[in-house]
Amino acid sequence: MAKDATKDHTGGGGDPARSLALLWRKQTQAPVRNGRRDLSVDRIVAAAIEVADADGLGALSMRRVADKLNVGTMSLYTYVPGKAELIDLMLDTVYANTHRPAPELPADNRRCWRERLEQVARQNWDLYHRHPWMLRVGVSRPPLGPNVIAKYDHELGTVAGIGLTETEMDTVLTLVIGHAETSARRAVEASGEGESGVTEQQWWAAHNPVLTSVLDQSRYPLAAAVVTAVGRAAEDPKHVFEFGLARILDGVQALVDARDATG
Template sequence: MLVWERPEPPNRPVPVPLSRERIVRAAIQLADADGLGAVSLRKVAAALDVRPMRLYSYIAGKEELLDLMVDAAYAGIHPVGDGWREVLRSHAEATRRAAHEHEWLADLLGGRPQLGPNALANGEILVAALGDVDVDAAMPVVGAVNAYVIGAVRRENAERRAERATGMDEKRWQAELGPYLVRTFATGRFPALAAVVRDAAHLDADQTFTLGLDFLLDGIEARLSK
């Protein structure tokens, strides 16, 4: 029986009260502070001041714990809007915010199917917003938006981690690598790239995400209108 259907053990008179909610909250705190590598049943048990074996009364193992963590994050993702386009945009932006708040989330999305109650409620809102869209197109549309969000956030998080590890922000990166690009582009071997670097608007992360999402939604709209 999946964790979503399996009842919790009855309350017992023990020194430290325990529940799946407390276990998940402790795991999320560990992951927020030090990444997914910091999450283990032993470390979660230590944070809760209980023996590791006690956790197995509530979860079968780490995989279930990760599933519960993802579903807890989905509780904060509430797509809203009039029409499928607004709802999908709201979903994308809310998912991005959640993945910035919890950097580990983007690493878990897009893997195993998310079947927790909060994830299913989110999916219900998205599919319902698509209304009369052909049933065979509904999940590919939602999947395309999710794939865009996951890819964009993973790139953003990788840039943040690299900046924390090296201390190089965008300005410092440009100062160090700019002369190399100038020399390379001066060879004339990469004229298209040189024109983009020289002439295109340099967008920040928010602008880049919004513009890419617009391109995707425009493409979906054009396909659905055929």
């Protein structure tokens, strides 16, 4: 299968045995030097996240992380066997920031699943904005670390007991989180933080006058009207996220209601 052109790396791409041992901190620790540990897996991962947050995933390398920690590059390999495993560790670490308890809502999930699922979507939206480099990592096969599992278990709880099968629960989460990821990618590009370095407003300001002068409104009346409206809406990149999320949840609501009607 061809690699997704929007992704630089694939999550879960490291050696399974080594990655899982690292993720669950089951690997043998490196020896103590001079009476203390000069490095640890956690320190290396934290430094790698700082590099990726500041300069993007393309800037991440074992050498760059070693420089940040002021150690030799080979020292890192005592703890982390390679970049693929390091990215798995980075993902699992940042995922710990999303599985927070839901706000006070009724105990009956049938009465509040939509609010809880909205919270899941917004937590993931926020996570992608805190760590935009995540948008460059394919996670169809995520690293199976403790934080990934905890996040998944928490998110499944938002749709438990509402009439969905186990497979449907997983699919609903895939739709909602996938929408958050896609919308976040658009928003990051619109903010000028993406690869283009141009904000949505700057792009429209440059293109709209030319497009207006060449677009035959009598021939393409719908396109002309919509392009004008979209140009005005460019100042609100979160609109696509909120609109799409509402429509996805409407669809889930219709499925839940249909199950209730036949149950």
